[in-house]
Structure formats: structure tokens, C-alpha cells
Amino acid sequence: MGKKVKRTHRGSSNRRISSHNKPSQRQKRGNRSGKKKIIKSRLFLMLFIVFIFFFAVGRLVWTGHKNAQAKKALEEAQNQKSIEVMEEKKRNVINVAIDAAKGGINEGMTAYRGSHKEKDINLEIAKFIKDNLSGQEDINVIMVRAYDEDKKLADRVAYAKKNQADLYISVRLSAQSGRNDASGIDTYYISPENIDYSSLDKSKEESASKDIKTNSSSNELVGKDDINEKSKSEKEKTIKPERDNLSKLLAENIQNTTISYIEMRDRGILDKKFDILNYTQMPAVIVQCGFISNKDDAEKLENEKYQQDIAQGISEGILKFVDENRKAIIKDRINYR
Incomplete structure (x- = not known):
């Protein structure tokens, strides 16, 4: 009688392993959801950075405008004071x-x-x-x-x-x-x-x-x-x-x-x-x-x-x-x- 060869079912085992590594529909949906969250987070971060940038620029512009107004008001006050001083001197002449x-x-x-x-x-x-x-x-x-x-x-x-x-x-x-x-x-x-x-x-x-x-x-x-x-x-x-x-x-x-x-x-x-x-x-x-x-x-x-x-x-x-x-x-x- 001939010697029996033991079947290893390698192919079957490989197929089972492959079947085990293949993502399920739930996993696929989860992956897509995760990617969307990452994209949303990145988009939010970018929008936040853009907002901060424009806020900072606007703040600088506003501060510059206020400083210019304050400087102008100070100059006008100084000019008015100078005029008053000159008028006072003129009155005293x-x-x-x-x-x-x-x-x-x-x-x-x-x-x-x-x-x-x-x-x-x-x-x-x-x-x-x-x-x-x-x-x-x-x-x-x-x-x-x-x-x-x-x-x-x-x-x-x-x-x-x-x-x-x-x-x-x-x-x-x-x-x-x-x-x-x-x-x-x-x-x-x-x-x-x-x-x-x-x-x-x-x-x-x-x-x-x-x-x-x-x-x-x-x-x-x-x-x-x-x-x-x-x-x-x-x-x-x-x-x-x-x-x-x-x-x-x-x-x-x-x-x-x-x-x-x-x-x-x-x-x-x-x-x-x-x-x-x-x-x-x-x-x-x-x-x-x-x-x-x-x-x-x-x-x-x-x-x-x-x-x-x-x-x-x-x-x-x-x-x-x-x-x-x-x-x-x-x-x-x-x-x-």
C-alpha cells in the first residue's frame, strides 16, 4: 500500500487569512468617516489660521487708524493751544x-x-x-x-x-x-x-x-x-x-x-x-x-x-x-x- 500524503490545506488557510485581513463594510465606512473628520479638522484649522491672520491684520489696521486719529487729535490740540497762547500774547501786547x-x-x-x-x-x-x-x-x-x-x-x-x-x-x-x-x-x-x-x-x-x-x-x-x-x-x-x-x-x-x-x-x-x-x-x-x-x-x-x-x-x-x-x-x- 502506498504511503498517504497529509494534506496541509495551505491554500485554504491562505484564503482564510486573506479573508480575515480584508476590511469589512463597517470598517470601510469607519475609514471614510475618519478621513472626513481629518479633512474637516484640517479645514477648520486652516480657516482658523486664516481668521487669526485677518484678525491680526485688521487689528493692526484698526490700531494704526486709532493711533493716527490720536496723533491727529493731539496735533490739533497742540495747534489749538499754540493759537490760544499766541492770542493770549497778542492780547497782552x-x-x-x-x-x-x-x-x-x-x-x-x-x-x-x-x-x-x-x-x-x-x-x-x-x-x-x-x-x-x-x-x-x-x-x-x-x-x-x-x-x-x-x-x-x-x-x-x-x-x-x-x-x-x-x-x-x-x-x-x-x-x-x-x-x-x-x-x-x-x-x-x-x-x-x-x-x-x-x-x-x-x-x-x-x-x-x-x-x-x-x-x-x-x-x-x-x-x-x-x-x-x-x-x-x-x-x-x-x-x-x-x-x-x-x-x-x-x-x-x-x-x-x-x-x-x-x-x-x-x-x-x-x-x-x-x-x-x-x-x-x-x-x-x-x-x-x-x-x-x-x-x-x-x-x-x-x-x-x-x-x-x-x-x-x-x-x-x-x-x-x-x-x-x-x-x-x-x-x-x-x-x-
Whole structure:
């Protein structure tokens, strides 16, 4: 009998193994589901990254815009502050009108036994005052007469008013007719009772004089005379006291400082009505720098160094007055000009 060969069923076993490794339908569905989850996760991650990128870019743009706005606002605030500072400085600048009396064909008196004319000495002193004050940041000098020209009183006042002068200083010399013994320096201002207030604002006076009002208590007509009396009374309570005070203080300061610089008789300050004082709408004084008819005064006035000393005294008097009364000067400017 022949030997039996044992069958190993290798093929069958291999088929079983193959059958065991082959994925089932459930596994296939699971694999597809897993792949989808991975794709979704990756897509979500990509979208998240894109979102973060655009968010960061948007944040940078927004921050840059806000910074630009903040910078612009800061610059505008700084500019506004600079403008306010400049306006404040401008408000604090005091306009000083210096008027050299005489001029042109109106030569005035000639110095005692000399060749210098009154108009020339006045102008030289006025120019020295201008030079002294021009270096001050808070002072603006207005030269009413800057060269040899004849100006009428009305033109001088109009020029000062046009240039918004806060103070008016008229530089003049005194003279004595027929005699030559009077000497010295004095400064004039005008008191309230001497001021012709109707000349300061004629239009208001004329308007008020035309009005007719009824007195409710007596049913009588109140006309021109009554209105003028009322206007006069109101002005005495408001304009007159302050105007008088500033002009007098200005005169005192100029007289005192000028005398400290020169050797000349101190004639003090005087309350007197001069046309130029009566019609100026700002605190004003007339400085009579000496008697050109007096030999000693005339010799001094012809000397350039003496002219400079007088101008220095007047200049320091003006500056002292401004430093002590700046607020009052600005208030006077606002209320009355």
C-alpha cells in the first residue's frame, strides 16, 4: 500500500487569512468617516489660521487708524493751544502811540540862542523812546509822527485810533513868551470833568438826543436835555473814573522816572485840558520835556545824550505803568475802544 500524503490545506488557510485581513463594510465606512473628520479638522484649522491672520491684520489696521486719529487729535490740540497762547500774547501786547509834536511847516520855537527847532528836538526824543520800547515783546510802538511832517490834531488822533493805541504819549517842549526864567519838565493829564465825552462817541449822543421817551410816573415827555443829563450821569459812573485813574497814573510814572534820569526842575504833573488829551480815546499824557525858551533847558535839550536820558526816563515810566496796570489797560481797551 502506498504511503498517504497529509494534506496541509495551505491554500485554504491562505484564503482564510486573506479573508480575515480584508476590511469589512463597517470598517470601510469607519475609514471614510475618519478621513472626513481629518479633512474637516484640517479645514477648520486652516480657516482658523486664516481668521487669526485677518484678525491680526485688521487689528493692526484698526490700531494704526486709532493711533493716527490720536496723533491727529493731539496735533490739533497742540495747534489749538499754540493759537490760544499766541492770542493770549497778542492780547497782552500794549500798543503805545508816541507823538512828536509840531512838524513840517509848524516848526515851533527855536532853542534859546541856538539852531535847534522844537519840532526836531521832539522828534529826536520820540525816536529814542521808540528804540527803547521796540525791544520789549509785550510793547508795540506806534509812531504818530515818524518824520518831518505837519499833522493836524484830528489826523494824529485818528491815526492812533486806527492803529488801536492803548496809550498815547505826546512829546512836546514848553516855551515862555517874552520871558525866559521858567524851566523844568512837567507832565499833563486830563481829569474827568474836563473831558468832552460827546466827542468820543458823537453818533451815540446824536442817536440818544433824537429819542423821545415817556416818563411813566408823570406822563411827561423826556427829551434831549433829560437824555443828555442821564448819559452824562452814566458816563461819570463808568468811563470817567477809570480813564482819569489810568491817565493820572501814567503821568505820575513818567514824571517820576524821567526826573530820576535828568537834572532839571521837577514841575510835577498837572491836570489840564489839552485838545489832544480831550479827544484821545485811550489813557493819554503830554510830556513837556523842558523850556526851549530857557537858556539852561535849551542847552540840555540840544544835547543828544540829554535827549537819550529824557527818552530813557519816559520809556521806563511807560514800562513801569504797563507792568503795574496791564489788566486795567486791557479792560479799558475792551470796554471803551
